[in-house]
Amino acid sequence: MKKNHLLLLLASLAFFACSETTSPEKDDDVFEPGKSLVFTFHSDYTSGELRWFSPDSLRLSESSLEFNQDSRLGAIDSLLFVLERYGADNLVLVNPKLLPEASAVVYQKALETGANPSDLVKINSETAWLAQENSSDLLKINMEDGSTNATVDLSDFAYAGALSPNLVDLEISGDTLFALIQRLDGYDPVIPGMILLLSAKNGSFLDSIPLQTTNPSAMALLDGNIYVSTQGAYNADYELEADSLRGLEQVKIAAKTSELFTSGKELGGGAQSLTLDRKNKIAYTSIYADYSGNKIVSVNLKNGEVSNVESVGGSSPILYDAENETLWVGDNASSEIFGLRGKTKQSVTSSEILPPYGLAIVNF
């Protein structure tokens, strides 16, 4: 009898032990050579998390990595950088090949408190330039360990009395580093923004190109031009009016001039995010008019034609995937992630997620 009890006990233990270990595994997309992964950052302005999906499966990962609620993503080669912004001010390197484990975080480097990192561009296989929106320091970093190799002081370009020129975007072409600065007076865009031309090697000042409108947010290079999305100033109701004080500017690099290529009048408000379909010479930009929502428009860079693409919530990220010829969109209002390929809309399936806040693509 006692022996039967013992066997029953052992059997029960074995049953529960097995039950404990056989938890369902998450069926997340993982790294595959020759493929790409689309990374999405999600935030409800309190918590932030990184997820991903394959353009083939269109299935958002159930796994996630937690980061500061305000973070931007940047892909360089097969690496993914997470710029944890104001309140955290960290530079993070994620190795996508090790996802979904937490060990995929190669390093998390603390930057200057309040620096608010905004963008990262590659110089070579080892180093990159790091823009900091609330600091006058432009950093040259070692991508392998996140250490700072050099610092370039841009305080001369700040608005009078301000401590930072508000550097929000970087682009590199050849030996030239282009730095987009807002030059705010506190929070107010009182003077037009500017593009600084710096040496890509050591950050020394080469030249500058003033913009026509204020409060630029993003830029992209194409065919010897730089396209810059500008928001202009908000009115008392936090609206961006559809007028000529904002829009999409075209900067001719060689001529060092800038003009309003498409104004807010045609766009319907201020231009925020910017991404390019370089092959078809189309710019996609998110337009903000008022709190009720954004819309995504396309601007034909050959003839200036503006077309509405999709209505989305505010702060919705957009990113053009040249490899898959797809415009990826994260709708911040509906928490839907989808891709637009021409007129075809492909939805990414997901379980409960925080609203999309950023996008990046890593091609392996």
Next chain:
Amino acid sequence: MRVTFILAALAVSFAFASADSEPDSVFRDLGSSDVRAHTLQSFPDFSFFEIHSEAWAGRNVEISDILAEVAGVESYKQGGMGAFQSVSIRGIAAKGILICIDGVPLENAGGGAMNLSYIDLNQIEKIEIYKGYIPARFGGNGMGGAINFVSKNSVQTKGEFEIGYGNFNTQKISGFFSAPLTDSLRFNTSLSYRRSDNNFRFFNRNGTPYNTEDDRWEERKNADFSQISGTHSLEKIFANSILSRFTVSHSEEAGGNPGRESNQTVVAGFKRNFVQGILFSDFPLFRALSLSAQVTARAEKSSAHSYYPLDKIGYAHPGFLEYGVFQTSLYPEISLDIHPGVSWNANFYFRGFLDYLEPRDSQKITSKLKWELKRTSGEAAFDFSKKFSSYFIWNADVSARFIRDQFYGGILQTPTQQDTIPASKETNFFPSARTAAVTAFAKSLQGFASVGYYERAPQVMERYGVYQNVLPNPELKAESGWNYELGLMIKTPSENHSLQISLFETRLKNGIVWYTANSFSKPLNLSESKTQGVELNLQTKPFSFLEGGIQGSLQNPKDLSAGIYRQKQLAGEPRYSFAAETRLFLPFHLSFTWKTHYRSKVFNDRANRQSIPAAFTHFSSLAWELFPKSKMEVSVQNILNETHQNIYAAYPQPGRQFFASFSQCF
């Protein structure tokens, strides 16, 4: 449905008014403070709880820690002495809890949860906690409950003096004195000073949860706090038993604003000056009728300062920045107390609230920015209690509040934001009601039931977007909610042991949350929640030398809002919590106290991504009454040094604190 409920409560209460006398009640008299102490019969409400000054006298404990020992109350604080602290009750967040001193709401028309650290417990005789309802006699704008701090006031000639010292250079000194000046004139005065450097050591994770190599122990900087406060009153009894009392309370505090774990400040700090005068008179008109009149006048100036770039806040304004608010308030009140016998009593209250706010700063950068806010509100309230028999009492509280907001426009400046306030004017109406009944099945067994409906008017900051990147929403509706409770109390014939069990449910609709899109936030009525739970309160005194108790709460605080937060655990609310206390009376006039508080895992955020693990905190003290009316006490707070915070919202806590005190009564 709510209008029907309110009208029903009113109608039934009038229908049951009766002048029949009743035999003595079997109900325990819980007592309740009242500036009109001799006019109000107390209703033995299970939702009511008192904490007396023995819980904090001679000890270095914070208000939030004291309150968290009560079942159903959860605390939140951001540091040591003087740091922001607040409480929630049964799942209703701090902004929905009415905080009063001597029955007068501490309501800042500018909005936000009341910072409990402004109140010095050395001035306080007892704390009254009303869980799940706001008594009509308090008025004000709340829905989850009320906490009333009762100032020290005595009708006996007495004095108290206390001095104490603890680690982190914590110092407290206080005195209270009450004496008659003439046969009909009495004087009370209380004055106290407290301070702390708050320079405790804490573990700084540097804001990098994936990188432990840059973690280090640091000393908390710029966290010092000091406060002088006092309450002084003159009470006179005139002919025909007319009572008048004039009370002046004042408080001046200043301190550093140390910042978060990974972002300590150097210069940032705050100052606050507060003065309040209450003139109260009670006029017994007839044997069964008395009229009371009270006027409260208050002035408060709060300011904060910072210096960028030493302080990494307020980056948009380099250099020294000072910004603040000056508020003046006037609260007149008339109340009518009808108490024809012991079978029923009724009270009518008519109150006005006038609040005016304008900026205060000394910097050129902000002196050009002006704004004015004025809020005028009026309230009519009514409460009624009827004792049907020795075994059944019924009570109803009804109130109706109208609020008129007038904004003259302007620009509000703080270190991190600046906003334009549009000019506007509007009036709104907010009703509330609650009914409760207590029945005694036997002398040692009582039952209780209550149902309440409340509306909380949107605060100024919620309606008119007085902060940077915050949009106004004049259409914002009041939050509304229902509170239910069923209770049972058992006590032994000797009354040495008692057990109270309460089942409760708190529902919130149209909860105001900040919905953020495109970096702008707009307050919307989006939140809905339900908290169901059971509370337990066991008090025992098995021997003359031993007494103790345990209070616990088991609840299911659920977010029922649409979208990703649905079915999530409410932020800041644990599922389980308990507080146990044991007091041992030893020979040689020694007494030993041990308290343990436990709360299960909580989440910082609505999405339940940021967790804070379960925590035990322990308190212990040894007191020695070396002479009659003299006492020395040494105590240790947070013995196990429990300080964990989620890295994404980390405000370092002081950990283990020692304190020694000496007090003398005379």
